[in-house]
Amino acid sequence: xxxxxxxxxxxxxxxxxxxxxxxxxxxxxxxxxxxxxxxxxxxxxxxxxxxxxxxxxxxxxxxxxxxxxxxxxxxxxxxxxxxxxxxxxxxxxxxxxxxxxxxxxxxxxxxxxxxxxxxxxxxxxxxxxxxxxxxxxxxxxxxxxxxxxxxxxxxxxxxxxxxxxxxxxxxxx
Amino acid sequence: xxxxxxxxxxxxxxxxxxxxxxxxxxxxxxxxxxxxxxxxxxxxxxxxxxxxxxxxxxxxxxxxxxxxxxxxxxxxxxxxxxxxxxxxxxxxxxxxxxxxxxxxxxxxxxxxxxxxxxxxxxxxxxxxxxxxxxxxxxxxxxxxxxxxxxxxxxxxxxxxxxxxxxxxxxxxxxxxxxxxxxxxxxxxxxxxxxxxxxxxxxxxxxxxxxxxxxxxxxxxxxxxxxxxxxxxxxxxxxxxxxxxxxxxxxxxxxxxxxxxxxxxxxxxxxxxxxxxx
Numbered sequence: 001x002x003x004x005x006x007x008x009x010x011x012x013x014x015x016x017x018x019x020x021x022x023x024x025x026x027x028x029x030x031x032x033x034x035x036x037x038x039x040x041x042x043x044x045x046x047x048x049x050x051x052x053x054x055x056x057x058x059x060x061x062x063x064x065x066x067x068x069x070x071x072x073x074x075x076x077x078x079x080x081x082x083x084x085x086x087x088x089x090x091x092x093x094x095x096x097x098x099x100x101x102x103x104x105x106x107x108x109x110x111x112x113x114x115x116x117x118x119x120x121x122x123x124x125x126x127x128x129x130x131x132x133x134x135x136x137x138x139x140x141x142x143x144x145x146x147x148x149x150x151x152x153x154x155x156x157x158x159x160x161x162x163x164x165x166x167x168x169x170x171x172x173x
Numbered sequence: 174x175x176x177x178x179x180x181x182x183x184x185x186x187x188x189x190x191x192x193x194x195x196x197x198x199x200x201x202x203x204x205x206x207x208x209x210x211x212x213x214x215x216x217x218x219x220x221x222x223x224x225x226x227x228x229x230x231x232x233x234x235x236x237x238x239x240x241x242x243x244x245x246x247x248x249x250x251x252x253x254x255x256x257x258x259x260x261x262x263x264x265x266x267x268x269x270x271x272x273x274x275x276x277x278x279x280x281x282x283x284x285x286x287x288x289x290x291x292x293x294x295x296x297x298x299x300x301x302x303x304x305x306x307x308x309x310x311x312x313x314x315x316x317x318x319x320x321x322x323x324x325x326x327x328x329x330x331x332x333x334x335x336x337x338x339x340x341x342x343x344x345x346x347x348x349x350x351x352x353x354x355x356x357x358x359x360x361x362x363x364x365x366x367x368x369x370x371x372x373x374x375x376x377x378x379x380x381x382x383x384x385x386x387x388x389x390x391x392x393x394x395x396x397x398x399x400x401x402x403x404x405x406x407x408x409x410x411x412x413x414x415x416x417x418x419x420x421x422x423x424x425x426x427x428x429x430x431x432x433x434x435x436x437x438x439x440x441x442x443x444x445x446x447x448x449x450x
Binding site (some may be wrong): 019025065132 | 186187189192193194196197198199200201220227232264288289290291293295331338359360361362421423
């Protein structure tokens with residue numbers, strides 16, 4: 001399957017899960033997972049930075065339309081799409097990751113590095129999103145707790161997604 | 174000039190990022206839920222259709238509760254039937270009721286999407302401009318106040334839920350008649366805060382809070398909620414209480430859109446304030 005087709009299917013799947021399942025589950029007021037941002041995390045390494053920014057913003061914008069939140073998700077997604085290359089540069093070994101046609105995954109990056117990569121970006125996204133969403137509306141303590149709880153649950157969902165879809169070993173091409 | 178081009182090329186991605194963030198943030202902070210953008214109406218119709226398919230499936234799971242609430246409402250309405258009341262002796266004089274004009278009309282609508290877990294929650298209903306729904310119309314459930322229409326496409330309307338951080342509703346304490354307002358504090362979708370009730374008024378648990386009828390959106394005396402806990406606010410002449418909302422937002426299937434037939438008149442009178450008495 002081509003990388004492009006794979007990403008399109010992933011986009012549709014994640015949006016579907018986010019809009020019709022996760023947006024309707026209420027664990028408590030503190031937990032609101034946003035799994036859809038995994039689409040931005042899993043774009044291939046070699047995606048040009050400008051394209052990455054535009055794809056990220058578009059992803060957020062699509063969800064904004066579903067959730068009637070003007071610009072909130074787009075702002076948060078643009079930020080992680082912009083910061084992604086820096087983080088990958090920081091984590092990559094000298095000379096970059098071996099196979100640049102591939103996408104970030106525990107296999108291509110190493111499990112530890114991938115967990116770090118995902119945690120940082122998810123945290124930044126949730127930080128921006130929830131801060132903008134509840135701007136001066138709920139107490140700061142509650143906000144911080146909400147960000148942390150939601151980040152943990154989103155990471156847990158990414159782990160579940162990984163169990164289902166990530167490749168177990170490198171395929172020869 | 175050459176330096177400028179070099180600068181732009183060097184920091185192109187950063188500048189692109191800043192531009193995107195500027196556009197997004199300007200949308201976040203210029204947010205006016207009543208804004209009428211042609212684009213939003215466009216997307217509203219499509220999102221509405223998509224959400225409707227979802228609601229059609231999910232509705233089966235709520236049939237029991239819907240039945241119960243419809244049954245309860247039927248019972249209530251039956252009890253108000255004119256034929257159940259014995260009429261006072263009318264053989265002597267004929268009363269022709271010219272004093273009553275219809276002011277409020279109710280339009281039933283199916284809920285196709287509803288969220289309760291965000292800070293700004295909206296309800297999408299399957300009624301739109303074609304059925305006469307427009308912005309600033311009140312929306313109630315069979316149990317109490319549900320929200321206010323913010324915009325309508327041809328067949329769908331977007332309703333700002335009571336569970337929205339910008340929602341404010343003028344209310345009255347049914348027992349004493351004192352005026353206050355209700356807003357949602359975002360912590361629990363089953364409760365909200367009642368503010369601006371004077372300290373001189375004693376609030377009791379389960380006091381009924383109803384709409385005041387001051388706004389053109391809601392008729393008076395529609396239940397909003399019931400007092401649950403009275404908070405302490407020592408340095409103020411007003412008290413804050415937590416109320417249990419009358420409407421069960423977690424299982425909302427049908428609502429009524431209220432049309433105030435005299436709204437234009439009231440708004441016109443209120444808008445032309447005389448400059449000097």
